[in-house]
Structures are given as C-alpha cells and as structure tokens.
Amino acid sequence: MNAVSAVTAPYDAERVRADFPILAQQVNGHPLIYLDSAASGQRPLAVLRAVERYETHHHSNVHRGVHALSQAATEAFEGARERVRRFLNARSTREIVFVRGATEGINLVAQSLARPRFGPGDEILITGLEHHANIVPWQMVCEQSGCALKVAPIDRRGEVDIGRLLELLTARTRLVAVAHVSNALGTIVPVKRIIEAAHSSGALVLVDGAQAVPHGAVDVRELGCDFYAFSGHKLYGPTGIGVLFGREELLEEMPPWQGGGDMIRTVSFEKSTYNELPWKFEAGTPNISGAVGLAAAMDYLESLGLEAVAAHEQRLLALATAELERMPGIEIIGTAAHKAAVLSFTLRGCHPHDLGTILDSEGVAIRTGHHCAMPVMTFFDIPATARASFGCYNTEADVRALVTALGKAREVFG
Amino acid sequence: MDLKDLYRDVILDHNRKPRNFGALTDADAQADGHNPLCGDRLTVWVRLDGQRIADIRFEGKGCAISTASASLMTEAVKGKDKAAIKALYEQVHTLLTHQEASADASLGKLAALAGVSEFPARVKCATLCWHTLNAALDRSADAVTTE
Numbered sequence: 001m002n003a004v005s006a007v008t009a010p011y012d013a014e015r016v017r018a019d020f021p022i023l024a025q026q027v028n029g030h031p032l033i034y035l036d037s038a039a040s041g042q043r044p045l046a047v048l049r050a051v052e053r054y055e056t057h058h059h060s061n062v063h064r065g066v067h068a069l070s071q072a073a074t075e076a077f078e079g080a081r082e083r084v085r086r087f088l089n090a091r092s093t094r095e096i097v098f099v100r101g102a103t104e105g106i107n108l109v110a111q112s113l114a115r116p117r118f119g120p121g122d123e124i125l126i127t128g129l130e131h132h133a134n135i136v137p138w139q140m141v142c143e144q145s146g147c148a149l150k151v152a153p154i155d156r157r158g159e160v161d162i163g164r165l166l167e168l169l170t171a172r173t174r175l176v177a178v179a180h181v182s183n184a185l186g187t188i189v190p191v192k193r194i195i196e197a198a199h200s201s202g203a204l205v206l207v208d209g210a211q212a213v214p215h216g217a218v219d220v221r222e223l224g225c226d227f228y229a230f231s232g233h234k235l236y237g238p239t240g241i242g243v244l245f246g247r248e249e250l251l252e253e254m255p256p257w258q259g260g261g262d263m264i265r266t267v268s269f270e271k272s273t274y275n276e277l278p279w280k281f282e283a284g285t286p287n288i289s290g291a292v293g294l295a296a297a298m299d300y301l302e303s304l305g306l307e308a309v310a311a312h313e314q315r316l317l318a319l320a321t322a323e324l325e326r327m328p329g330i331e332i333i334g335t336a337a338h339k340a341a342v343l344s345f346t347l348r349g350c351h352p353h354d355l356g357t358i359l360d361s362e363g364v365a366i367r368t369g370h371h372c373a374m375p376v377m378t379f380f381d382i383p384a385t386a387r388a389s390f391g392c393y394n395t396e397a398d399v400r401a402l403v404t405a406l407g408k409a410r411e412v413f414g
Numbered sequence: 415m416d417l418k419d420l421y422r423d424v425i426l427d428h429n430r431k432p433r434n435f436g437a438l439t440d441a442d443a444q445a446d447g448h449n450p451l452c453g454d455r456l457t458v459w460v461r462l463d464g465q466r467i468a469d470i471r472f473e474g475k476g477c478a479i480s481t482a483s484a485s486l487m488t489e490a491v492k493g494k495d496k497a498a499i500k501a502l503y504e505q506v507h508t509l510l511t512h513q514e515a516s517a518d519a520s521l522g523k524l525a526a527l528a529g530v531s532e533f534p535a536r537v538k539c540a541t542l543c544w545h546t547l548n549a550a551l552d553r554s555a556d557a558v559t560t561e
Contacts, residue, residue, distance in 0.1 A: 349430075351477035353452050354421075357533060361417045370453050383453030383475050412421050413478070 030363025038389030050296035107242030147169030180212035185334030186342030241290030447546030
C-alpha cells in the first residue's frame with residue numbers, strides 16, 4: 001500500500017455512492033449512513049450484475065465437463081484468478097489460491113507450512129495489533145508443533161514498536177505474520193520494512209491484508225512478502241471468497257491441507273497424486289460465482305482508481321478526526337502517523353454499545369465492540385470502542401451525519 | 415423504535431449511579447458474567463439467609479443497559495427467596511423479549527427495561543446480570559449440598 005499522492009481528477013463520491021443500490025435505503029426513518037466498511041464493504045451494481053450474469057448464463061462445475069457451460073464456468077473462474085494476479089502483480093496464477101477469506105488463507109499457511117515444519121525451539125512472531133484471525137491459527141500451530149508464539153508490542157499511538165520487533169526477530173524466528181492495516185486502530189504497518197528485516201534474518205513473512213486491499217494498490221512483488229491473504233467482501237466483492245497469494249517455490253513444497261476432488265491428479269486406494277498449483281490447495285467445488293464477483297469488484301475499484309479512492313478516504317478520515325477531536329469527551333483510539341480510513345473512539349460516560357444503538361437510531365451504522373482484537377482492547381484498558389470506517393462511497397455529508405448523531409448521544413448521556 | 419423508550423430516566427440514573435455497587439466482603443457465593451460479544455463483564459456477590467438473599471452487590475464494566483439492569487436487579491431481589499427470584503426473572507425475561515408484553519405492577523422499577531424489547535441486539539445486555547446471579551445461586555446450592 002503506497003502513500004497517497006496528490007489527486008488529479010476530482011472524485012465524485014455521490015456518483016460512486018449511486019453505484020451501490022443497498023445504500024439508497026432508509027434505516028430507522030433516516031437515510032442509511034454506512035460507516036462499517038472495515039467489517040464488510042457493500043457491493044456495487046457491477047459486482048451484483050457480474051454474479052447474476054454468471055448464475056443465469058454460465059454456471060456449471062469447473063475443470064470437468066466438456067460441455068459448453070462447464071467450459072464457460074472454468075473460463076470465468078480461471079479468468080477471475082488472472083484478474084487477481086494482475087491486481088496483486090503476482091508473477092503467476094500458480095501463486096493465487098482461492099480460499100473462503102483471509103482467515104482461511106492464514107489457516108492454510110499455518111497448517112500446511114508451519115505445522116509440518118516448525119517444532120520446539122522455533123518461533124512465530126506476530127504483533128500486538130493483530131486480528132484474532134492472525135493470532136489463533138498460530139496459537140493452534142504452536143500447540144500442535146511445540147513452536148512458540150512471540151508478540152511485538154504496540155505503543156500508545158497504536159503503532160508497532162519496530163525496535164522491539166527487531167529485537168524479537170532472531171535466528172529462531174521462522175515466520176513473521178503481520179497485519180498490513182489494523183482493523184481496530186487503522187494503523188498502516190510498515191510491512192515492507194518488516195519483510196526486509198525478516199528476510200535478512202531468514203524468516204518468512206505472511207501479511208494479513210484484509211484491511212489494506214480496499215485502501216490502496218498492493219504489489220506483492222514490490223513488497224517482497226512470501227504470503228498475502230485477503231477477503232473479497234472487504235473489497236466490495238462477495239462474502240465467502242478470498243485469496244491467498246503465496247510464492248510459487250513455497251506453495252510447491254507445501255503439502256495440500258484439504259483432500260478431495262479437484263486437488264488430485266490420480267487417485268487409487270493405494271496412493272493419490274496431487275494436482276499442480278494452485279489447484280492442489282483447492283479441494284472440492286470452489287466458490288465460482290464468488291470469484292467472478294471478486295474479479296468484477298477489482299475491475300470496479302480500478303475503474304475508480306485505487307489512489308483516487310485512497311485520497312478521498314484520507315480526506316474523510318482527516319475531516320472526521322478533526323471533528324471528533326473537537327468534541328468534549330471523545331477519545332480517539334489509534335493515533336498512528338499513517339492510518340487507513342478507520343476511526344476508533346470512545347465517548348466518556350457512554351459505553352460503545354449504547355453509542356452504537358443511538359447512532360443506529362439515526363441511521364448511522366458503525367461497529368462497536370472489540371473488533372476481534374481483544375488484545376488491542378486489553379492494551380488500551382477499554383472493553384470496546386466505537387469504530388467508524390470509510391469506504392469509496394462515503395461522503396463528507398456522512399461525516400457530518402456521524403458528528404450530528406454523536407451530538408445526540410452526548411445529549412442522552414450528557 | 416424510540417430511543418427515549420430504551421434510555422428512560424431510571425435507566426440513565428442507575429447507569430450513572432449504580433446501586434449496590436462494589437464487592438460484598440462477607441459473601442456466601444459469587445459468580446462472574448461475561449458477554450464476549452461486547453466485552454461486558456460483571457461480578458455478582460450474594461449473602462444468603464437460608465433460601466433468602468440477605469445481601470447482594472455487583473461490580474463490573476458494561477453498557478448502560480447492562481449496568482442499569484444489574485443495579486435494578488440487586489434492588490429487586492434483595493430480601494427475596496430463590497423461588498420468588500426465579501419467578502421474577504421469568505417475568506423480566508418476558509418483558510425483555512416480547513414487545514407486546516406489558517409491565518406488571520409487581521415488577522416495580524424493573525419495568526423501566528420494557529424498551530429493550532424493541533432492540534433485540536440489546537436483550538443480552540440486560541440479561542447478563544440475571545444469568546450471573548443464577549450462577550452464583552447455583553454455586554451456593556452446590557456448597558450447601560456438598561456440606
């Protein structure tokens with residue numbers, strides 16, 4: 001994810017908003033203001049239509065039949081894989097594994113790379129801002145293999161303490177697993193620097209990119225990461241589809257993690273041989289329409305321009321941050337120098353859950369809770385936060401609606 | 415759905431100044447309640463006199479609904495016996511989960527929780543304290559049976 005450069009063409013957020021049919025509705029008597037894209041983005045008409053077109057014209061099972069529909073489905077599915085390869089600038093489609101989401105991608109690496117290879121004396125290094133999806137799979141592997149989990153702490157701004165991370169990175173470290181962007185705090189983690197340090201120390205790196213891909217171009221070759229996982233639904237695509245990028249040499253050496261159809265070359269009762277990459281990791285009939293929808297979402301996002309979207313979101317983040325900083329009783333949680341469009345906060349005297357209910361009654365959808373990052377909440381000694389997150393379709397009017405609704409919460413709990 | 419119906423003055427008051435708040439030092443039993451979805455945590459302590467709750471206190475961190483519900487509960491159950499508390503909980507549960515339910519006069523101040531039924535996502539906030547109280551009472555029952 002690159003830093004945002006100056007914008008050339010004006011970004012028309014109202015027009016973008018009109019591409020998302022779900023946003024044109026009333027919630028609790030107010031126009032819907034959707035500020036929960038970090039949990040799940042909405043889908044533009046282009047994605048809905050692509051999925052509908054696939055379902056009404058092309059669907060059958062992939063990689064099998066000789067009939068027309070099966071070939072159409074295979075073309076659509078493998079075409080989506082090529083679309084993802086271009087999106088990430090990966091070398092080959094052999095490096096693009098379709099999974100259910102970032103969570104499954106991380107679990108695949110945990111079970112297929114770490115579990116058979118790591119053992120007592122080995123270490124996996126994560127950071128203090130990880131989502132549960134980038135903590136629990138490693139804890140499971142540690143229990144299974146006897147390796148140890150190390151955690152590089154964060155500081156009060158919500159930034160990874162790089163000094164401590166480098167100290168924890170030793171010859172024992174086999175793998176570093178780190179979020180590109182924190183879902184709870186918005187922190188953009190300097191993953192390139194971490195990847196370089198890890199590689200010099202002989203460790204592999206998995207990047208959890210779930211929160212990063214909607215907010216800027218990701219180039220896995222430029223980053224140099226070994227694995228990169230993300231979910232389609234945070235990128236304005238369907239749920240139940242995600243991607244694991246893995247360097248070909250590594251995926252080649254890894255055993256399949258699920259057995260079944262599609263992932264084999266030959267099967268006999270004595271022995272089966274496995275399919276080549278990437279199908280070796282895709283047992284069973286895949287989420288074909290999901291992949292088609294994801295490809296359409298990538299087309300859509302690139303038509304808006306990833307840099308233009310990121311610049312627009314940064315403007316909204318700056319505006320919302322300035323407005324909230326002015327409100328008495330508001331504390332912003334996560335004040336890193338570089339943030340994606342995620343704004344976590346608390347309001348004194350008003351629990352985030354109450355805040356969420358009051359905002360919802362005004363039609364403003366935010367997320368409240370621990371955001372699947374309990375250790376982050378523990379670090380800041382709070383049970384939960386309220387989190388507003390911005391996507392390509394949010395407008396300055398949405399920020400104003402958030403501020404007005406927060407004013408209402410302060411009235412109730414004043 | 416009306417916000418005023420949820421955040422009634424009684425609720426806001428008990429959230430700001432929860433009654434019977436803080437540890438009960440001579441408790442017979444205690445239990446911890448946790449709602450992992452929202453992070454609410456509370457502890458309920460009870461001192462028993464036979465089947466009757468002689469004293470009850472609670473402590474914890476939670477939203478206004480969870481805090482006020484716990485505060486109102488401690489006031490309502492103090493002095494009552496286990497059977498009466500069970501019956502009271504049934505009434506409260508109906509009130510919280512049925513929009514058409516009207517608050518019986520016997521509920522007293524607990525009737526202020528009636529608005530919760532319009533907000534299904536918040537029902538568990540209001541019931542956490544009751545589940546925790548039940549756990550504490552079960553534990554005290556265990557203690558009695560093992561003696």
